[in-house]
Amino acid sequence: MKILVTGCNGQLGNEMRLALDGRQAETFFCDIDTLDLTKPFELEQFVEKNQITHIVNCAAYTSVDKAEDDRLSAANVNINAVHNIAMSALRHNIRVIHISTDYVFEGNACVPYEENMPAVPRTVYGKTKFAGEQTLISECPNSIILRTAWLYSSFGNNFVKTMLKYGRERNEISIVYDQIGSPTYAADLAAVIICILFEREWKPGIYHFTNSGVCSWFDFAKTILNIAGIDCRVNPILSSEYKYRTPRPSYSVLNTKKIRREFNVEIPYWLDSLQRCMKLLNLDK
Numbered sequence: 001m002k003i004l005v006t007g008c009n010g011q012l013g014n015e016m017r018l019a020l021d022g023r024q025a026e027t028f029f030c031d032i033d034t035l036d037l038t039k040p041f042e043l044e045q046f047v048e049k050n051q052i053t054h055i056v057n058c059a060a061y062t063s064v065d066k067a068e069d070d071r072l073s074a075a076n077v078n079i080n081a082v083h084n085i086a087m088s089a090l091r092h093n094i095r096v097i098h099i100s101t102d103y104v105f106e107g108n109a110c111v112p113y114e115e116n117m118p119a120v121p122r123t124v125y126g127k128t129k130f131a132g133e134q135t136l137i138s139e140c141p142n143s144i145i146l147r148t149a150w151l152y153s154s155f156g157n158n159f160v161k162t163m164l165k166y167g168r169e170r171n172e173i174s175i176v177y178d179q180i181g182s183p184t185y186a187a188d189l190a191a192v193i194i195c196i197l198f199e200r201e202w203k204p205g206i207y208h209f210t211n212s213g214v215c216s217w218f219d220f221a222k223t224i225l226n227i228a229g230i231d232c233r234v235n236p237i238l239s240s241e242y243k244y245r246t247p248r249p250s251y252s253v254l255n256t257k258k259i260r261r262e263f264n265v266e267i268p269y270w271l272d273s274l275q276r277c278m279k280l281l282n283l284d285k
């Protein structure tokens, strides 16, 4: 196997680096500075020269608010780059694992979203990610799409790091309690990607993966501060009290039954995974 991991400087890309370490595969890790996926010729040359057999696409335009003002850049990475990957994959018979998001859904359900439920993205980020999914499915249907949500890691910027920063700087913070989801440790997602890559049978399609259990952003924030032993008051507020630039899903819970069944994976509980991540950061009290 010759595996190309794109977006390797991001949260998931870094976790993929760790997860692939010592595995029976030749690995190539690239980010925009070494391989800009929006340039089809560069990608084509790279996969041909290195005889890539698998691509794990962790690259994306992930800033939900910035995407509203910079639609072109978001579309370029989340749609055009995926099209370029699909074209190279078709030409060279490459297996693709592409990462997508809960933002493809409207976010107002009251039962966990299944893979085949209608996508109704409400933001530029969600719309471009959904268009990327559709591009990949139509152009390279042998691909695997993994939708995830509320991703954090010891790498990069994320909610965990933001809460730790605010918690140390302020006496109190206000966090919404009417948005529900499943915090997901990118290391656990990387572990599942490894299972999929090394599984004997390749099973194309869309899958949902998050850590198990649910909470609100308020609960998540309180738990992060508790684990770190930071004394900061957390006030629960409604989304309507917080000035969001873009609509946020009130319900982001994804149904993970399909991935558990097809790949026989045990999904860790979000609190256990958060504790593992914070231990790694030496932040558990």
Ligand SMILES: NC(=O)c1ccc[n+]([C@@H]2O[C@H](COP(=O)([O-])OP(=O)(O)OC[C@H]3O[C@@H](n4cnc5c(N)ncnc54)[C@H](OP(=O)(O)O)[C@@H]3O)[C@@H](O)[C@H]2O)c1
Binding pocket: 006, 007, 008, 009, 010, 011, 012, 013, 030, 031, 032, 033, 035, 036, 037, 038, 057, 058, 059, 060, 061, 062, 077, 081, 099, 100, 101, 102, 129, 147, 148, 149, 150, 151, 152, 156
């Ligand atoms: N973060 C979340 O909460 C979340 C939730 C649901 C789903 N997801 C999905 O999960 C995946 C991984 O997310 P993440 O949080 O690991 O993202 P991330 O930390 O933002 O990493 C994405 C990486 O892709 C790179 N990139 C951007 N444009 C590129 C290009 N043209 N060519 C090559 N690389 C490029 C970025 O570089 P720059 O930083 O220089 O732009 C960055 O290093 C994404 O598909 C995302 O949509 C994330």
